Amino acid sequence: MPPTWDSCSSTCSCTRRACSRTSSTPTSNILRRRWCRPDRSVPRAAMSLSVDLVDALKCALRAQGMTYRTLAQRLGLSEAAVKRMFSRRAMTLVRLESICDVLGIGLEELSGAAGRGREPMARLDETQEQALVDDPALMLAMFLSINRWSQADVLALFDFDIPKWTHLLMRLDRLGIIELLPENRTRTLTARNFRWRSDGPMERHFRTTLLGDYFSAPFTGDCDALFLLSGSLGREGIAQMRARLEDLAREFDSLLARDAGLDVAARTGISLVLAQKPWMLQLFDRYRRAPAR
Secondary structure, three states, X not given: XXXXXXXXXXXXXXXXXXXXXXXXXXXXXXXXXXXXXXXXXXXXXXXXXHHHHHHHHHHHHHHHOOOHHHHHHHHOOOHHHHHHHHHHOOXXXXXXXXHHHHHXXXXXXXXXXXXXXXXXXXXXXXXXXXXXXXXXXXXXXXXXXXXXXXXXXXXXXXXXXHHHHXXXXXXXXXXXXXXXXXXXXXXXXXXXXXXXXXXXXXXXXXXXXXXXXXXXXXXXXXOOOOOOOOOOOOHHHHHHHHHHHHHHHHHHHHHHHHHOOOOHHHOOOOOOOOOOOOOOOHHHHHHOOOOOO
């Protein structure tokens, strides 16, 4: 029996005449094939999701202060091509993954941001940082969550039980750092490559407490590297070096996103300390000539 108007209208845009024909002749089949076409005016969920994802990408670009020109250079495209891609809100999955790699975020993280409709935090506030500094277990829970450790992996490698781990996740949720989902799954509310506040609680804690711990052991392992460089640069050279350090930080974030899907056993915790500043060793102070009066 040919489809009725009611049954056909839910899946295609048809004329009543075409769908109500009862003849089984080849002509009627041709008419049905001709008129029963998908209604392209009806919004599709996939297209809506694509728009949300592109909007989330724009938020991620703003959070990192990255321009279309910089993104184009990293993708090997022209700036006009990137602008056109974003304005049309259309790109392939491969291109989307490439942009995520540049931004140092994963597709899962981007999808979560798109679903929430909010821009991921590029920085924590003072209260959030202080809470982490005050409780090392909470700080550890944040790092494990951001790096997508499953509850099973956490309980296998750290001395937490389910009630303790759940309590830590609930605190992170109340602080607005993660969103706690059923079965203790989490969705990170920060950008993967968020930055600590300049001279904030965490940076001060690192300088006064953690820096000695970081440099206490020699850098002789297969995963280690230490470069102590000093010299004199002009303003342009200093600006170029800072830009290179920022590029390296973004590349590190990109690698984190790429390897986030690996098993915990296949990953090693790595920390980078990237810094530059005008600095003269204090032990040289005694050799300075007193300023003329």
